[in-house]
Every structure is written in C-alpha cells, then in structure tokens.
Amino acid sequence: MITIGIDPHKSSLTAVALDETGQLLATRRITVNAAAYKTLTGWAVSWPQRRFAVEGAACLGRGIAQLLAAAGENVVGVPATLASRARLLDTGGTRKTDAADAASVAHAALRHKRLRPVAAENDHTRLRLLSERRDDLARERVRLLNRLHVLLRDLIxxxxxxxxxxxKAAALLRSVPPVTATDSCRRDLARDMIADLRHLDRRLHANQTQTRQVLAETHSTIVDMRGVGHLIAAKVLGHVGDITRFPNADHFASYAGTSPLEASSGERRRHRLNPTGNRQLNTALHTIALVQARDPGPGRVYYQRKLAEGKTPAEARRALKRRLTNVLYRHLTRDQLKLTTGRVDTQRRS
Structure with missing residues (x-):
C-alpha cells in the first residue's frame, strides 16, 4: 500500500508518495485549478494500491479531499498538529518546506491507526451549512432590531x-409624525431598517423551509426526542456527521463536551463544566436538556432526582445533558444501521 501525503495551499498542493517502509518514491507539485484533480490522479495511477492522506481535510484541504472521496479513493484526514509532530520526530527540527510537510502528512498516516476516513459530503453537510447560515441570519436580525429600537426610542x-x-415597527412609525428635520432623518432610516428586517425574515423563512426538506430526506429519528425540533436536529446532524466515527457513547460525549470534568478537593467529590468539545453540539444538547427539565417526562424525573441527591440546578442539568448524549447516540446509531441495512438490501436486489 502506497501512502500519498498532500500538503494543500490556496494556489498549489504538494504530493509525496511513500512506500510501506516510509521510503520516498516521488514528489509532485500541482497548481490548484480545474485540472488539479486529474493531474493528481494521473500522477498517482502508477500505484493501484494507494491511500491519500490530506492535511486539513475539513478546511483548506476540503476541496481535493472531497474530489478524491467522491471518486471512491481511500482518503484519510490528518490534523495539522499531528503532521507537525511527525515532522519534528522525523527531522528533529522545525524547518518547513512543502515537500517536507507532505512527507510528514504521509508519515503520520502510516503510523497513526485511528485517522478519520474522509467521507463524501451528503445531507448532513447540507444541514450543517443551512444551520450555520441560519445562525448568521439570526445574529444579523438581532443586531438590526437593536438599532431599530434605538431609533424608535428617540422618535416615540x-x-x-x-x-x-x-x-409593529411600521405601525409605530405611522402613528408618530416627525417634528424636526432630525426626526425625519430618523424616520427614513427606520423605514430602511424595516425593509431590511422584512428581507431577513423572508430569508429565514426560506432557510427554515429548506432545512425541513433536507431533514426529511435523512429519515432521522432524533426528532422523536422531546425538545428536538427541526432546527436543533439540523444542527446536531450537521455537526455529528458520520456517527460510526465514534466507537462508543463515551467518545461521543467527549466530542460533545458533555463528559463532566472531575473537580474534587479533599473529601468532597464533585464535577464541573467541561469547556472542551464541539460547542455548537453542546449548545444543542443544552437546549434539549432545558426543555426536558422543564416539561413532564423522563428527563424531568431524572433532573428532579439529581436535585434530591443534593446537586445544584447547574450540576443536575449537566448530568441530564450527559444522559441525553447517550440517548442521542443510540438514536443516531440505529438510524445509521437502518440506512446501511437498506443499502445492502438494495444492492442484493439489484
């Protein structure tokens, strides 16, 4: 098996091929353009048994990594920190060249046995993009409303x-005619903001409609959980992606930042908030926990039991979040199993 390490940049990428012993076979620098993918695969065609290792496959290397994965190539992502450590171990220094960086990426892939395979983008990627776009639009709407409140406070x-x-803002403007030229300026600016606000509302509605459509295509069962609407479900699925990359629920909880950190002192045993992990996923789980702690159901029963044990409300919510992480992991695992089984059955029938 030949390992091809790729060090990507905006305008170019450098590929280095290593054999199973780590010996250098070839190096190629390729300009990033419409033909970059064909140039790379054409160069690598002489090694039928090959694997690509891309540094930053989720960011700068996403483009080439996705093209390779979509073509059925064996691709793994190598974190930049891991590649830099491999370079330090191999060379004993920190001097950098593109070829040396690509070789370090390949060496890291040779030695590390748990690198994440790069999967072709799917509905989960679309949900993440839509969720992030909605967050941007919602923040812009809040900022616009705050500015509009300032103008209306001076007018009314x-x-x-x-x-x-x-x-409501338009009705308020109609009810109070301007008295001075400055008030007329404020009124005109407020009208512009109201028009912008209506435009943002339409875009948010369109985003919500599209999110519902994509979510329906996933056939996910997490929407059956109390507190999980289509917006929370889109955020969860978008940030989790392939659930099979987590060996068990504990690994998933660590990724979500819901595994409590021990903060014991002396004879007192206690845990505190975990500030690590995916904060967007953690926020979604926090919202689910708030809903379940508020509404009647198993979540509220568990929350009340933790309070009765002497935990503070914050500690009880964190315990509930950890419990809900396990429930969410089971839902996602079952959904993935059904999807995989359905694909196998379809292939057998064909």
Whole structure:
C-alpha cells in the first residue's frame, strides 16, 4: 500500500508518495485549478494500491479531499498538529518546506491507526451549512432590531416593546409624525431598517423551509426526542456527521463536551463544566436538556432526582445533558444501521 501525503495551499498542493517502509518514491507539485484533480490522479495511477492522506481535510484541504472521496479513493484526514509532530520526530527540527510537510502528512498516516476516513459530503453537510447560515441570519436580525429600537426610542416616547416585528415597527412609525428635520432623518432610516428586517425574515423563512426538506430526506429519528425540533436536529446532524466515527457513547460525549470534568478537593467529590468539545453540539444538547427539565417526562424525573441527591440546578442539568448524549447516540446509531441495512438490501436486489 502506497501512502500519498498532500500538503494543500490556496494556489498549489504538494504530493509525496511513500512506500510501506516510509521510503520516498516521488514528489509532485500541482497548481490548484480545474485540472488539479486529474493531474493528481494521473500522477498517482502508477500505484493501484494507494491511500491519500490530506492535511486539513475539513478546511483548506476540503476541496481535493472531497474530489478524491467522491471518486471512491481511500482518503484519510490528518490534523495539522499531528503532521507537525511527525515532522519534528522525523527531522528533529522545525524547518518547513512543502515537500517536507507532505512527507510528514504521509508519515503520520502510516503510523497513526485511528485517522478519520474522509467521507463524501451528503445531507448532513447540507444541514450543517443551512444551520450555520441560519445562525448568521439570526445574529444579523438581532443586531438590526437593536438599532431599530434605538431609533424608535428617540422618535416615540417610551420606545417600542421588546417583541418588535417589522409590522409593529411600521405601525409605530405611522402613528408618530416627525417634528424636526432630525426626526425625519430618523424616520427614513427606520423605514430602511424595516425593509431590511422584512428581507431577513423572508430569508429565514426560506432557510427554515429548506432545512425541513433536507431533514426529511435523512429519515432521522432524533426528532422523536422531546425538545428536538427541526432546527436543533439540523444542527446536531450537521455537526455529528458520520456517527460510526465514534466507537462508543463515551467518545461521543467527549466530542460533545458533555463528559463532566472531575473537580474534587479533599473529601468532597464533585464535577464541573467541561469547556472542551464541539460547542455548537453542546449548545444543542443544552437546549434539549432545558426543555426536558422543564416539561413532564423522563428527563424531568431524572433532573428532579439529581436535585434530591443534593446537586445544584447547574450540576443536575449537566448530568441530564450527559444522559441525553447517550440517548442521542443510540438514536443516531440505529438510524445509521437502518440506512446501511437498506443499502445492502438494495444492492442484493439489484
């Protein structure tokens, strides 16, 4: 098996081929353009038994990694920190060249047995993009509403209510005619902001509709959990991706940042908040925990039991989040098993 390490850049990528013993076979520098993929695979065609290792396969190397994965190539992603450590061990120094970096990526892939395979983008990737876009639009809407509140406060005695919408703001403007030229300027600016607000509302609605459609295509059962709406489900599926990359629920909890950290002192045994892990996924689980702790059901029973054991409300919520992480892991694992079984059955029938 030949390992081809790739060090990607914006305008070029460097590929280095190593044999099973780590000996250098060939090096190639390729300009990143429309023909880069064909050039790379054409160069690598002389090694039928090959594996590609791409540094930063989730960021700068995403483009070439996805093209290779979509073509059915064996591709793994190598974190930049792991590649830099491999370079330090191999050379004993920190001097960098593109060829040396690509060789370090290949060496890391040769030695590390648990690198994450690169999977072709699917519905989960679309859900993550839609979820991130909704977060951007929601933040922009909040910023716009805050600016609109400032203008309305100066135009209208007492300002506007907190639950301000575009229609309410327009009605308030019509009810108070401007007195001075400055007030007329404020009114015109407020009208522009109301138009922008309506535009953002339409885009948020379109995003929500598209998210529902993509979520329906996944046939995920996590929406059956209490507190998991289509927006939370999209965020969870988008950030988790392939659940099979987590060997068990404990690894998944570590990724989600719901594994409590021990903070014991003397005879007192206690745990505290875990600030690591995927914070977007952690936020989604926090929302689910708040809903389940509030509404009647097994989640609230578990939360009340932790309070009765002497835990603070924050500690009880963290315990509930950890419990919900296991439930979520089981849902995602079952969904993946059904999907895999369905594919196998389809292949057998064909």
């Amino acid at each position: 005695p007492g300002g506007a209510a907190l639950d301000l919408t575009a229609d």
